[in-house]
Amino acid sequence: MAADSRWMLLAAVLVGACNVAAFAPFDLWPLQILTLAWLFRQSMRTATLRRAMLVGWLYGFGWAAAGIHWLYISMHTYGGMPAWMAALAVALLAAYLGLYAALTTGLAAWLRRRWAASDTTLLLLILPSLWALSEWIRGWLFTGFPWLTSGYAHSIGALAGFAPVTGVYGLGWIAALIAGALVLLLRPASSKKLAALVVVGLLAGGWALKSVQWTSPNGKPISVRLLQGNIAQEMKFSNEALLSSLMMYNDMISATPADLIATPETAVPLLPQQLPPDYLERLARFSATSGSHLILGIPLSDGPGQYTNSAVGFSKELNGKAYRYDKHHLVPFGEFVPPGFRWFVDMMHIPLGDMTRGAPLQAAFAVKDQWVLPNICYEDLFGEEIAAQLAGAHFAGLPPASMLLNLSNIAWFGNSIALPQHLQISQMRALETGRPMLRSTNTGATAVITPDGVVSERLLPFTRNTLAATVQGYQGLTPYILLGNKLMLALTLIMLAFAWRRQRQSRSSAH
Incomplete structure (x- = not known):
């Protein structure tokens, strides 16, 4: 040559x-x-x-x-x-x-x-x-x-x-x-x-x-509080740190009311039956008495070997019931094991290696005049699936989401360019749908993104803090929502x- x-x-x-x-x-x-x-x-x-x-x-x-x-x-x-x-x-x-x-x-x-x-x-x-x-x-x-x-x-x-x-x-x-x-x-x-x-x-x-302007304002703005716990990945599933993490999120949630309070993905890393007595009940009581709407990242189980990476929602309007969103698009090797690759997951020591998929079309969470549609971590890479949920709700006669909410934990990737890259992906979802995208993450980037894809507010990564903002929801269908x-x-x-x-x-x- x-x-x-x-x-x-x-x-x-x-x-x-x-x-x-x-x-x-x-x-x-x-x-x-x-x-x-x-x-x-x-x-x-x-x-x-x-x-x-x-x-x-x-x-x-x-x-x-x-x-x-x-x-x-x-x-x-x-x-x-x-x-x-x-x-x-x-x-x-x-x-x-x-x-x-x-x-x-x-x-x-x-x-x-x-x-x-x-x-x-x-x-x-x-x-x-x-x-x-x-x-x-x-x-x-x-x-x-x-x-x-x-x-x-x-x-x-x-x-x-x-x-x-x-x-x-x-x-x-x-x-x-x-x-x-x-x-x-x-x-x-x-x-x-x-x-x-x-x-x-x-x-x-x-x-x-x-x-x-493909979309237009919907209802009145809501106050939001997006939590960033900054739990080091090596400590997230550590027995020594679990109790302090649970108490930390309890304190961050109940610090002050807001129309919407959101935690990162698996902010509570235990199944409900593994939690201290009355933990979820205390959060639900705070939500009801304060008028806050809470979305909490938590794994759930529907039976032996059936686990979901989920978000549960509490509000006074639910009358003691809980809203639930289950992650639909799972991560290979992290949340499900492709055939023949069990050895790889065992070597990675990833908790909850096999999970159950949520339904492709799931209801949004009602927050006053707004409807909030969660997506969990990796899911916001798949804009066609988010667009299909918005279009599906519209044509099924359900309330289409007026804002999107991403719950993430990408502490797995350290202080790398993965964090701003993921933020940019969320910006694209806001542009495609003409809706604001809220991000509550463990280590970053916790942010509010406007419907034109601009990051209006964000927290410094790798800090423990709460992002408080007022966000206007939007309604309407962009060409991409209709056509994908x-x-x-x-x-x-x-x-x-x-x-x-x-x-x-x-x-x-x-x-």
């Missing part, structure tokens, strides 16, 4: 790694488009299909390895896995995630040859569509791993206005269109005017859509069909 060729392969890894700077906490969103443009240009310049796939895989591997390296902390520091094995596990996951970029560049190279596609067809129709489809597939295949999907880089910036229309995968497609147009501007004898129009038109369209990912899928498939049609017309003209 020539020396310049080896340097290009190394550059693919480094450019992929640099792409991480486009996401939180760095927020250099244009970098996402520029690195993708580099990938498209290099994949065009390769002589073979195998080479195109290799460039794509190295780019994807560098991107994933730099972006999710914090998984090493959960596996080694808190899971007890040997360092070499934890590093290998992260590398293998990054290698797997790199396959999606490899399939994009490889399939694009194959279609370019088979269809004799022009540069314009390749860069504006084929590559952007395949890129978006590959990210969408990554979001659901094997239960999905959509972390660092391209569109998240654009939760701020010029393209954010497209989020309520196309969702995060559609944003990735739009960014890929701009990347392809930028490459086209550098090609000799290419459609430079069309490319310039695509770049300017999409950037201007994103800015213009920011001014569209169907619009993105339709547009990408139409673009691929159009590319195929152009190829057929070119052949007919040649004959």
Whole structure:
């Protein structure tokens, strides 16, 4: 292999790694488009299909390895896995995630040859569509791993206005269109005017859509208190610390009333029957006497071997009954064990390794004029599922949620970029649904996010504190709530069909 060729392969890894700077906490969103443009240009310049796939895989591997390296902390520091094995596990996951970029560049190279596609067809129709489809597939295949999907880089910036229309995968497609147009501007004898129009038109369209109000205020604002306990992960399930943690949350909850008080995921890490006598009853009495509505993160059991990662709600209006939300989208290896991987979970020493899924459509929690829909930790990565719950409630005649609430504990990942990355994911959910997103987390980032995706208030991570705020709920359906990912899928498939049609017309003209 020539020396310049080896340097290009190394550059693919480094450019992929640099792409991480486009996401939180760095927020250099244009970098996402520029690195993708580099990938498209290099994949065009390769002589073979195998080479195109290799460039794509190295780019994807560098991107994933730099972006999710914090998984090493959960596996080694808190899971007890040997360092070499934890590093290998992260590398293998990054290698797997790199396959999606490899399939994009490889399939694009194959279609370019088979269809004799022009540069314009390749860069504006084929590559952007395949890129978006590959990210969408990554979001659901094997239960999905959509972390660092391209569109998240654009939760701020010029393209954010497209989020309520196309969702995060559609944003990735739009960014890929701009990347392809930028490459086209550098090609000799290419459609430079069309490319310039695509770049300017999409950037201007994103800015213009920011001014569209897809949803409107619902009822009166409510006061909220979001608790951040800052319990170290190594202490969370420790017998020595359990009692003090329970008392700490009891004191934080009952410190002062609010319309809504929310704790992080598994703030109470024991099943109700394992708690000290009268613990939940005391919290319910405080809720009833103070007029507060409390949502508490706690595991529940419906029978032997049937556990759920849940949130329970108490309020005076429930007349002694409890609201319940069960986590629907579970984390592989953390909350359910894929077949054949029991040994991995045993090595990680993860409590409650096998759990039961909640129903796809669950009722929201009534808080005065507002309806609050919880999601637990990893669930807010799946915007199509949250949108489906909002749409399902609307068409079933149930009160659609007017605000979203994420309960999380990502202390598993230490003081890493996982915290701001997860906050950015919640910002995207607010943009897609046109609703505020509240976050109550163990170590961060506890925050209030407005319907336009702006973090209006937040707590410093790794501090024990309470975020008090007044939040206005919103009603209405964004295009993304109504259509989910169907619009993105339709547009990408139409673009691929159009590319195929152009190829057929070119052949007919040649004959």
